Amino acid sequence: MGLVSNPIAKMILQRIGLGLLSLVIVSLVIFLAVNLLPGSFASAVLGRSATPDAVAAFQHQLGLDRPMVDRYFTWLSSALQGDFGNSFSKRPVGTIIGPRLLSTLRLAGITAAIAVPLAILLGIVCARYRNRLPDRFLSAVTLAAISVPEFFIAYVLMLFLATRLHIFPSLSSIRSSMHFDEQLYRMALPIMTLLFVVLAHMMRNTRAAILNVMSRPFIEMAQLKGEPEMRVIMRHALPNAIGSIASVVAINLAYLIAGVVVVEVVFVYPGIGQTMVDAVRNRDVPVIQACALIFSTAYILLNLLADIISIVSNPRLLHPR
Amino acid sequence: MSDSAFLEMKFWAEQARKGGISRREFLGRAAALAAVAGAGTSFFASGAQAQEPKQGGFARFGMSDASQQDTLDPGTWPASFVQAAFSGSLCNNLTEIAADGSIIGDLAESFEPADGARKWTFKIKKGITFHDGKSLTMADIQESFRHHMGDGSTSAAKSLLSQIDTITPDGPDTIVFNLKSGTADFPYLVADYHLSIIPAKEGGGIDWQRGVGTGSFTLENFEPGVSIKMKRNPNYHKNNKPYFDEIEYVAIMDATARMNAFMTGEVEFIGDLDVKSIGLMERNPALSVLRVPSLRHFTFDMDTSTAPFDNPDVRLALKYAIDRDDIVRKVFLGEAIKGNDSPVASTMPFHIEPKPVFNYDIDKAKAHLAKAGLTSLDVDLSVAEAAFPGAIDAAVLFQQHAAKAGININIVREADDGYWENVFLKKPFNGCDWYGRPTCDWLFSTSYSKDASWNNTHWKNQRFNELLVEARSETDQAKRATQYAEMQQILHDDGGVLTVAFVNWIVGVSAKIGHGQVGGIFPCDNLRMSERWWMV
Numbered sequence: 001m002g003l004v005s006n007p008i009a010k011m012i013l014q015r016i017g018l019g020l021l022s023l024v025i026v027s028l029v030i031f032l033a034v035n036l037l038p039g040s041f042a043s044a045v046l047g048r049s050a051t052p053d054a055v056a057a058f059q060h061q062l063g064l065d066r067p068m069v070d071r072y073f074t075w076l077s078s079a080l081q082g083d084f085g086n087s088f089s090k091r092p093v094g095t096i097i098g099p100r101l102l103s104t105l106r107l108a109g110i111t112a113a114i115a116v117p118l119a120i121l122l123g124i125v126c127a128r129y130r131n132r133l134p135d136r137f138l139s140a141v142t143l144a145a146i147s148v149p150e151f152f153i154a155y156v157l158m159l160f161l162a163t164r165l166h167i168f169p170s171l172s173s174i175r176s177s178m179h180f181d182e183q184l185y186r187m188a189l190p191i192m193t194l195l196f197v198v199l200a201h202m203m204r205n206t207r208a209a210i211l212n213v214m215s216r217p218f219i220e221m222a223q224l225k226g227e228p229e230m231r232v233i234m235r236h237a238l239p240n241a242i243g244s245i246a247s248v249v250a251i252n253l254a255y256l257i258a259g260v261v262v263v264e265v266v267f268v269y270p271g272i273g274q275t276m277v278d279a280v281r282n283r284d285v286p287v288i289q290a291c292a293l294i295f296s297t298a299y300i301l302l303n304l305l306a307d308i309i310s311i312v313s314n315p316r317l318l319h320p321r
Numbered sequence: 322m323s324d325s326a327f328l329e330m331k332f333w334a335e336q337a338r339k340g341g342i343s344r345r346e347f348l349g350r351a352a353a354l355a356a357v358a359g360a361g362t363s364f365f366a367s368g369a370q371a372q373e374p375k376q377g378g379f380a381r382f383g384m385s386d387a388s389q390q391d392t393l394d395p396g397t398w399p400a401s402f403v404q405a406a407f408s409g410s411l412c413n414n415l416t417e418i419a420a421d422g423s424i425i426g427d428l429a430e431s432f433e434p435a436d437g438a439r440k441w442t443f444k445i446k447k448g449i450t451f452h453d454g455k456s457l458t459m460a461d462i463q464e465s466f467r468h469h470m471g472d473g474s475t476s477a478a479k480s481l482l483s484q485i486d487t488i489t490p491d492g493p494d495t496i497v498f499n500l501k502s503g504t505a506d507f508p509y510l511v512a513d514y515h516l517s518i519i520p521a522k523e524g525g526g527i528d529w530q531r532g533v534g535t536g537s538f539t540l541e542n543f544e545p546g547v548s549i550k551m552k553r554n555p556n557y558h559k560n561n562k563p564y565f566d567e568i569e570y571v572a573i574m575d576a577t578a579r580m581n582a583f584m585t586g587e588v589e590f591i592g593d594l595d596v597k598s599i600g601l602m603e604r605n606p607a608l609s610v611l612r613v614p615s616l617r618h619f620t621f622d623m624d625t626s627t628a629p630f631d632n633p634d635v636r637l638a639l640k641y642a643i644d645r646d647d648i649v650r651k652v653f654l655g656e657a658i659k660g661n662d663s664p665v666a667s668t669m670p671f672h673i674e675p676k677p678v679f680n681y682d683i684d685k686a687k688a689h690l691a692k693a694g695l696t697s698l699d700v701d702l703s704v705a706e707a708a709f710p711g712a713i714d715a716a717v718l719f720q721q722h723a724a725k726a727g728i729n730i731n732i733v734r735e736a737d738d739g740y741w742e743n744v745f746l747k748k749p750f751n752g753c754d755w756y757g758r759p760t761c762d763w764l765f766s767t768s769y770s771k772d773a774s775w776n777n778t779h780w781k782n783q784r785f786n787e788l789l790v791e792a793r794s795e796t797d798q799a800k801r802a803t804q805y806a807e808m809q810q811i812l813h814d815d816g817g818v819l820t821v822a823f824v825n826w827i828v829g830v831s832a833k834i835g836h837g838q839v840g841g842i843f844p845c846d847n848l849r850m851s852e853r854w855w856m857v
Contacts, residue, residue: 055742087390089390089392091390091392096389099544100389155577158581162581162585163581163584163585166585169585169587170578170581170582170585170587171571171573171578171581171582171585171587171588173547173548173571173572173573175542175544175547175548175550176544177542177550265574265575265578266575266577266578267578268571268572268573268574268575268578268582270544270546270547274546274574275389275546278388278389278390278546282388282390284390
């Protein structure tokens, strides 16, 4: 197998190393930022019965009176072992976040499974018929979708599909006791909303990436050879555009995991974004930190993956002279 | 049923409620009356049928205040989502607060004070079982109370129960509470939603983790922050109740999402309706908006121990210098009841409307200012949105109103975070949100007595404090009424509390749901909507 030659392996290892380093830096930023939050869990829980004594007792019980450096390393070392500790409400962070993370991943997974192939396909169509009717139509629609905020799309969909036509339910609060098909039915509107948001971005970037490659000399060469336009795109342009398409897809996938809290709130979908907002409101620091770390891990991991894909898919790196 | 039979029935119901006759006796008399009035019943049926509760249906309640931190532990239960589901549906208390605000037996058949309300004897109904088939024993009741007591307890009801000395069973169906001092309101206290009766464990403690109670519904599924699903308890100890076959409490935190779910028929009830969307709701005949007067009220509190508020005339000047009608109209869009500088809600026992009713009166404000030897007055008013919803807007209006009387209010915008730590009890003039207490004694002892931990007005009135102690152990209700009336009057005339408004519980109820009078001491028909309401 001479496919993965040494320089590629070296490059990938380098990227993984850099990814881990950025994760450590991010963890430090998260820790500092959370500690800068005004107020405390004790005062959030005790409310107006927060006497200085009670607050101090709470802080001590939760170990918040220890030095910051000490607390950071304790947290980091156990987090690296996958143990996020106990939430301030005394339940393990894992049991609070776990089910929520799963439902977020389910929503993201289904959306991505529809959005990514569709976006690339439509991007190719636009590139093939650039500046002609299909391209102009799709560009206009996606431009419109990308320029309105997601909650607006959510409410428009809800107004027509739920309130007026009663096709889909307005409430997506799925329960683990529901069957998968009912869950899917309840997830329809959030999936559609997210499709509108991510599809546009990925499609436009696919189109741009392909057109960018299309202006290169070797494409002109292929065209001069008399190859059909579709074959030029699929065989010559697309492989060279995969790198930049992959990085856009990665950003959108990370958004689907970490950035959908608005959609979750509108449709009452029990995802992890809502958990983090709740935790910030209650100043439940271990939960905030765990959520932030999961979100940044998702971004770093997906970008790492995109990097690796673009390295591996680069013909010049794949076939060194 | 004929009118006279109905009146007689009402009389016996009243007697049963007051403990004059037992519940069993009442049912006997009711049956006899129904037989006498038999002919009338069928004749009368067509008109009354819509009001008759009937069995069946699946009711879903959209609630605004669920949290992922919620647990089945009765020591917590911070918001109506878990209160209505666990305290109001899964479990029973010894007593419950009826829709009209009176106290009636729940698990208890009757309750009697003795020894100057120092000793309370509760007779428990016979044959009550938990959802798992186990019979209710006095040990269960004992342990359920002990769960909140003692040094190691983290329960929110701990301070409430500090007055209990001993709890001892007296035979298989009687339990006796010995209190450290006389408390005539003790039956109200045991209706607190934390004090639900839960099966005891072998060797002490209660087994709350399993989600088993004696209540009207059994627990099917509990997902914190998402949903609580429950099924009808076929062995429930109240005749015919509950009426629904199934219920579900659904967490919908976002106000718009909650309204959408209600409008599209996903839920039959929503709590905490956004006042701005009331108009939209009321246009739809299938939905109705319910306004239930609550105990919750918003105040501006003056520290009566510091200048200038230590002068009663300054306090009176400020009480006359606020146009509460204007604030109710503009800030609460008419969905509130203006206050009269007493924290006692109109639905509470012993409530009076102290005279004179404080209305916006510039001349009177100026006159009281002059009596205090002042021509103008400068005060700082500390507010934040956290003080109460609309506090900043209300303060700005107050500033305009008072300026006309020569009072300059400087509004100090405090941070929402830490408002209850840094402003409440500390700043001399601050805005405050109160959820209220079901009885005068409870309310005054926590917020207006000289050593109350939440005495935000730092008010120490000798006569008021004497009366408070006297009334607490007074079992002659007529005498208590005069005592509490005098206390409300003193608080109104001399206190440092400036009650802006009482708010309603504003909830949406589908036309599919039937209900009688709705209680407002606690939210959701005193947390018992699941067993009191039905599908029409």
